[in-house]
Amino acid sequence: MADAEARLQAGSTLFETEHGAIEYAIQGSGAAVLSIHGAGGGYDQGLWLARMAFGDKHRVVSVSRYGYLRTPTPPDASVRTQAALYRALLDHLDIQRVLVIGTSAGGPSATQFANDYPERTSALVLLSAVSLAAAPGDKPSYFTGIIHLIQRSDYAYWLMTRYLRPVILNLMGIPASVYASLSPAQKQLAQEMLATMHPMSRRYRGTVNDGRMLEREPVRADQITTPTLILHANDDALVSVEHARHAHHSIPGSRLVLFETGGHGLLTRTGAVREQIDTMKGS
Numbered sequence: 001m002a003d004a005e006a007r008l009q010a011g012s013t014l015f016e017t018e019h020g021a022i023e024y025a026i027q028g029s030g031a032a033v034l035s036i037h038g039a040g041g042g043y044d045q046g047l048w049l050a051r052m053a054f055g056d057k058h059r060v061v062s063v064s065r066y067g068y069l070r071t072p073t074p075p076d077a078s079v080r081t082q083a084a085l086y087r088a089l090l091d092h093l094d095i096q097r098v099l100v101i102g103t104s105a106g107g108p109s110a111t112q113f114a115n116d117y118p119e120r121t122s123a124l125v126l127l128s129a130v131s132l133a134a135a136p137g138d139k140p141s142y143f144t145g146i147i148h149l150i151q152r153s154d155y156a157y158w159l160m161t162r163y164l165r166p167v168i169l170n171l172m173g174i175p176a177s178v179y180a181s182l183s184p185a186q187k188q189l190a191q192e193m194l195a196t197m198h199p200m201s202r203r204y205r206g207t208v209n210d211g212r213m214l215e216r217e218p219v220r221a222d223q224i225t226t227p228t229l230i231l232h233a234n235d236d237a238l239v240s241v242e243h244a245r246h247a248h249h250s251i252p253g254s255r256l257v258l259f260e261t262g263g264h265g266l267l268t269r270t271g272a273v274r275e276q277i278d279t280m281k282g283s
Helices: 002-010 043-054 079-093 104-116 141-151 154-163 165-171 176-181 184-195 200-216 241-250 267-282
Strands: 013-017 020-027 031-036 058-064 098-103 121-127 228-233 255-259
Touching: 013 079, 020 043, 020 079, 031 043, 031 079, 031 104, 043 058, 043 098, 043 121, 043 184, 043 267, 058 079, 079 104, 079 200, 098 104, 104 121, 104 200, 104 241, 121 267, 141 154, 141 165, 141 200, 154 165, 154 184, 154 200, 165 176, 165 184, 176 267, 184 267, 228 241, 228 267, 241 255, 255 267
Parallel strands: 031 058, 031 098, 098 121, 121 228, 228 255
Antiparallel strands: 013 020, 020 058
């Protein structure tokens, strides 16, 4: 945990904007990507996710959303104010346009950013992304309760990731059948993903806030004019595929690509994910 804390402190910058503070990190060079992480994440998870989706050919700006790591949660926290915070950060960095990728619980604020600031968005990618407060097929409430208990204890999360990896991945939406089919390289990716979430307790406030924001205010998507790619697996056991279908119906001109298997995060489909993103960028 001490090593994880030291890594987190050394890897990011905290910037104060008119909308509040935001933690971020920048990695790579090339066309700009704004990477918005999922539940249990932070700027570190966003960097990892962007590397999986894009390789090393982009300048990735990865943020910690409200309540995650060093980004505070303001009293008026909403998906809309979170999107405004992203815009303020991009202004500070003098970045005019970005490809936005929102993964899992990062989907709502990614979608809201593309809706509110189309002139700043070159494209939108939603990967295993949330689009509703709740949808048929989501994990039942008692599963969510188990996840919340684990998130509050760094030791419990460490034990699960070290000795019960298939169990924790199943809780995170990657079915046991998907984990069993992973190659050694893919299992290493899964371990990297789990490792980015140490220390887990530093991310719990953000997870709680995610649900509150979606209950308070739905995501707007009707003003999105940029190319949008929605990628999801039918067997995602955490964020139901109904979220992807809802996003597709809500976003004008969006393209929906569904995979039969892949689980949450599409770990077994990283090659196909990159191909789909490359196709969208080239179209």
